[in-house]
Amino acid sequence: MSQFALLGSRRFAPFFWTQALGAFNDNAFRSAMVALVSYQLTLPQSEISLYNNLAPALFILPYFLFSATAGQLAERFEKTRIIRYVKLFEILAMVLAAYGFIAHLLPLLLVVLFMMGMHSTVFGPIKYAILPQALQPSELVGGNGLVEMGTQMAILIGLIAGVEVMQIAGLGSHFSAAMTIGIAVVGYLASRLIPPAPATAPDLKLNWNPLSETARVLGITRESRAVFNAILGISWYWFFGTLVLAHLPMYAKVALGGDASVYTCVLVLFSVGTAIGALMCEKMSGRRVEIGLVPLGAFGLTLFALDLYLRGPVAAEGQAARNWSAFLLAAGSWRIVLDLVMIGVFSGVYVVPLFAFVQARTPSDRLSRVIAGNNILNALWIVVASVFGLMLDRWGLSVPQVFLVAALLNVLVAAYIFTLVPEFLMRFITWVLVNTLYRIRVDGMKHLPEEGPALLVCNHVSFMDPLILMANLRRPARFVMYYKIFKIPLLHFVFKTARAIPIAGQKEDPAVLQQAFDAVDAALADGELVCIFPEGGLTRDGELAPFRSGVEKILARRAVPVVPMALRGLWGSVWSRRDSMLRRARLPRRFRARVELVVDAPRPAEEVDASMLEERVRELRGEMA
Structure with a gap:
């Protein structure tokens, strides 16, 4: 579903229009005031400069004074109710602005500018905190994109409208007053349609001291x-x-x-x-x-x-x-x-x-x-x-x-x-590599737990499997991988930054093996996701190898939900054993391969063992190895 479908949903649309209309009015009022001072009134240049420089300072001052209090209120009380109070406050401010425009009372307009700064300050914490409550995790980026788009366009249109309306000969002040009041009223009506957003910290004790609360x-x-x-x-x-x-x-x-x-x-x-x-x-x-x-x-x-x-x-x-x-x-x-x-x-x-x-x-x-x-x-x-x-x-x-x-x-x-924060650069490298080499479709990501520990098990087809999963899982996961893959140049930075867990065979290095099991248990104890490849190595023929008993040892130490997953379409792609760029000096046959990741519903630890998980992953993979 496209992000634009959110504009037809009551979960999002009323809020979107409420915030966009507020951004419009902020900027329409400010630009109308600047136009009035600069072009309509016969003021000396020094006074014009004073007002134009004082205006931004008055608008931004409330962010320093009241942001901390606004954050508390947004946690302590139901957010939609606060939004409606904020929009009523905006109507009051615009009524005062109307009188200031028509009577040319610049001190009153400066007071209103400070009030609009307060309006934006109180609305700000709600603007972004309400989205995770209203949207699914898969909608969060799209919702933020729409909010940013709506804000930018509202600012642009508001800036232009404020100047143009104020310059209407003889009636600019009156039309500016009517426009800003009208937009404020429409914004309030839109806010009435926003669904409830419950308090996230209803027992929070309010601190009204702005200095200590800011700290x-x-x-x-x-x-x-x-x-x-x-x-x-x-x-x-x-x-x-x-x-x-x-x-x-x-x-x-x-x-x-x-x-x-x-x-x-x-x-x-x-x-x-x-x-x-x-x-x-x-x-x-x-x-x-x-x-x-x-x-x-x-x-x-x-x-x-x-x-x-x-x-x-x-x-x-x-x-x-x-x-x-x-x-x-x-x-x-x-x-x-x-x-x-x-x-x-x-x-x-x-x-x-x-x-x-x-x-x-x-x-x-x-x-x-x-x-x-x-x-x-x-x-x-x-x-x-x-x-x-x-x-x-x-x-x-x-x-x-x-x-x-x-x-x-x-x-x-x-x-x-x-x-x-190397994670930014690590994710960039992962995003570039995965999106350059593959075209990926994900099915069943809704099954991935939103919080708490879980053990992810997946088939292992190519050296890129951990990167593909990193790039597509909604939550960060710790990957258990063969220590020699962990040490591959360039990818070592990615794996180390992603806090991957290197592992070796019992005969290769028993100490590394034990450290890996301890690290997995500690990660699960901390509520993290851990992903393992129970085959114990890359497939050499495209078929699923028997799952080893390591998964059972992990669950015996800590019983957590298990999420079976399968990668499809990687056999014969870049970095699989069939066309390994490390072993053959020729172009791979399946550059930009179509790949699928299928995620199954979590299973309780007591219901699974290695053979059962192997069979389930085999079913998820199907014929598309």
Whole structure:
């Protein structure tokens, strides 16, 4: 089922439209206010600059003050009820904004801007914490992609609508007031259709001290190293995006020689690209939380930001400003268009898996607070990016040079994050190898337990079997593999990072064998998935070899559910014994082979033995070895 089917489901659609309308109103109000200050009122330039610089600060200030409290509320109470209160608060804010627009009361509009910052702050932890409650695990990436797409398009349309409506001659303030109130009311009505989302920590004791609670929330955010570094990755996305987007108006005006319509065109290209990238994630990840896409996104951001710098300014000095159509028809503009769209695409590819990873790896009773911690760090990095951008401008860097700085910093930061969490790079290598060599279809993934320990048993056809399973299982699993395969160059990094368990035969190395059984038992005791290949080695003829007794020894020490699985179509593919690139200097016969992974329902430990599992895996495999 496509992710777009969620837009027809009550589990998701009302929430999607509620958050999209809220994002629209945030940006429509802000851009209408900027248009009023900049174009409608006769203010001195110094006062205009003051208001335009004060506005972003007032909007982001609530993220520092109230995010921790918002995270607590989202855990403690039913989320849908909070959403409805937030939307009623938005209506009140827009009524005040209407009076401010019509009466030209700028201090009141600044108060409303702070209120809208509060609106976004309280809604933020709910926005991402409610998705795991409403969606199946296989829908999580697609749902996040749709939310990111909806947010980007709502921001874009809101920014344009706010400016255009405010500039309606004689009636701009009145139409702006009507538009923002109307959208707020529609958003509230949409929120009434969101199904209940029960409290995840109903016994949580609320701490109303914003300072101590902020410290506690940041502490909770740091508890999981992988999750915290994913949040740092999200924060870097906001730094990079803030630095680039803040310079797009000047880029459109100076480097491209365009008028305001060229800036709008540039913004459209970037936003549409981000929406496309967000939607692509579900297909690219196979409907799993695939953090292997994150390094790909980081690489794309650097590549196309660097190319934007290399393209350089295209406007001649003294050239008259041109509109968007003249820009698009100009020689060489296709390269700039491609760069802007692809920066957006790789932004989506980068950030959507990170949000899904945080949701999937964080316990539900603290997810809202972790999202709140994420929002605090995001706000901090946005402020840092703004200050850094001002410093680059004062140092005399041109806008293309700012893009070069962003591209180079992205390389350094990405390398740092991937060094801290090798799992990102490991998943990237796995994703590239598996999707380059095979075309995989998965059947029965719903049978994989969502939590708790389980022993996975599977037939063993090729050297790539562990990577294929890593790339397709929804949960991380520890793989037991022959120690010589574990030591294969390049793949050793992947297997070691995935915490695979090397094993040897009794006659080869009894100590390694015993260590393997101990490691398996410890992993199962910790509630992890462990996958073994009971044949004890790769098939040499495509047939299933007898299962050894190791599976029974594991279950005798710790009785856990057993999940039979089978790989189909790998015999004769790359890295199988039939066409081993390690043994024969010729091209394999079945590059990009069609492969299937079939997952059966879990069986209680007391109902299985080696022969029973062998027969079941043989049935799952069928004739398609």
